[in-house]
Amino acid sequence: MFSKVLIANRGEIALRIIAACRELGIATVAVHSVADRDCLHVRQADEAVCIGGPYPQNSYLNITAVIAAAEITGADAIHPGYGFLAENAHFAEIVHECGLTFIGPPPSAIRLMGNKSEARKKVSAAGVPVLPGSLEPLQNRGEALELAAEIGYPVILKASAGGGGRGMRLAHDERELKRAFDTARNEAEKAFGDPAIYLEKYLEQPRHIEFQILADTHGRVIHLGERECSIQRRHQKLLEESPSPALTPEMRAEMGRAAVAAARSAGYLSAGTVEFLLAPDGTYSFMEMNTRIQVEHPVTEMVTGVDLVKEQLLIAAGQRMTVPKGRIVPNGHAIEFRINAEDPETFAPSPGRVSFLALPGGPGVRVDTHLYAGYSIPPYYDSLVAKLIVHGRDREEAIARGRRALTSLEIEGIRTSLALHLRILDDRDFREGRLHTGFMERYQV
Numbered sequence: 001m002f003s004k005v006l007i008a009n010r011g012e013i014a015l016r017i018i019a020a021c022r023e024l025g026i027a028t029v030a031v032h033s034v035a036d037r038d039c040l041h042v043r044q045a046d047e048a049v050c051i052g053g054p055y056p057q058n059s060y061l062n063i064t065a066v067i068a069a070a071e072i073t074g075a076d077a078i079h080p081g082y083g084f085l086a087e088n089a090h091f092a093e094i095v096h097e098c099g100l101t102f103i104g105p106p107p108s109a110i111r112l113m114g115n116k117s118e119a120r121k122k123v124s125a126a127g128v129p130v131l132p133g134s135l136e137p138l139q140n141r142g143e144a145l146e147l148a149a150e151i152g153y154p155v156i157l158k159a160s161a162g163g164g165g166r167g168m169r170l171a172h173d174e175r176e177l178k179r180a181f182d183t184a185r186n187e188a189e190k191a192f193g194d195p196a197i198y199l200e201k202y203l204e205q206p207r208h209i210e211f212q213i214l215a216d217t218h219g220r221v222i223h224l225g226e227r228e229c230s231i232q233r234r235h236q237k238l239l240e241e242s243p244s245p246a247l248t249p250e251m252r253a254e255m256g257r258a259a260v261a262a263a264r265s266a267g268y269l270s271a272g273t274v275e276f277l278l279a280p281d282g283t284y285s286f287m288e289m290n291t292r293i294q295v296e297h298p299v300t301e302m303v304t305g306v307d308l309v310k311e312q313l314l315i316a317a318g319q320r321m322t323v324p325k326g327r328i329v330p331n332g333h334a335i336e337f338r339i340n341a342e343d344p345e346t347f348a349p350s351p352g353r354v355s356f357l358a359l360p361g362g363p364g365v366r367v368d369t370h371l372y373a374g375y376s377i378p379p380y381y382d383s384l385v386a387k388l389i390v391h392g393r394d395r396e397e398a399i400a401r402g403r404r405a406l407t408s409l410e411i412e413g414i415r416t417s418l419a420l421h422l423r424i425l426d427d428r429d430f431r432e433g434r435l436h437t438g439f440m441e442r443y444q445v
């Protein structure tokens, strides 16, 4: 096992990784920007190294500085968390070249899945259903129009190198597609440094259902059930739950098998997520694979009892995963609420100083956060400041617990998305499990 792990991240996920390392008796090194001197991960890690200026490109994305910090402190592995360098195959390669271990999948799997059109082609060849569309990047507008005519509108153009809900353009007809084509290519070039785009059928009112994967170097690849992430705003997840109210045990088994096949086709290792869209008619299609630990991993932990970050550490050290053999049946129901520091009206980030903080506790409640009273949220990073996760014997109990915990979570001094979650819990369709990715449109967001 490693003796010291450097965490190339900040905030709640850095704390989460510190927790897993501590339980395994591994020392931790935090890295931080000058804006994050007072961030909790810096205080809680065994050692901390300042690696640069406030903007991510000068610190958390600065590969040279991160590697130097690992070498200076004598760390033997690097955990990238999510975001920042987590899905950067080049970074993973450099980590290995420097004689350190990258806690995540092999660079080849990151590279493959990071190219969404390549990923589609690969998993499709492994028998996993993908949406009708292009298996190669589109060469020109004519090709896009021809393909769209064949599969039928609406269609969606996506950046091959895209991510984070960005770089997607919807087209309902030929006219819109003609217009969207150049815009999508330009946007892809600007945002991701790669103009390659592909096209697929756009589904109306699908559910976003993703499967948690674990794969170890001893050839074991398993899934730990699904998370339903249909509650999204501008294609970004707001609330996630497990299990999905839409899946029967048979569908779970089938989609789980497909997810495992997708991971195997990529030579996958570590924790990862295979995302599917589930159409109203019950058919499912592969959307993409995320090659990292995800923000919403705690809901899976709550219903399976598996510590996913600990498993990542064990797997990276060449050990067997410790999940018992046999089918995993979800125990009860878990919901995660993402608490963002944002204006509830405009959703613009709302950084500032937290003047008062009271966190809920009690049965079935978990809070993953780096907030403390007196902490000033810097404006340079993601607006996610806390994740409230609740667990109940069933969905109804989880919802009641969610409401109870949300009403006793007090954050003063900044504006947050907390009230929005209470509205969602009161929504009749939500309560009855009638979800789709356009659900939030009713709140005009």
Ligand code: ADP
Residues within 6 Å of the ligand: 131, 156, 162, 163, 164, 165, 166, 200, 201, 202, 203, 204, 206, 208, 232, 235, 275, 277, 287, 288, 437
């Ligand atoms: P990203 O990697 O940027 O998150 P995804 O490919 O995972 O992008 O898609 C994000 C969200 O966009 C999905 O959860 C879904 O709401 C929507 N979406 C993507 N592709 C389609 C599609 N073909 N049909 C309908 N909605 C889609």
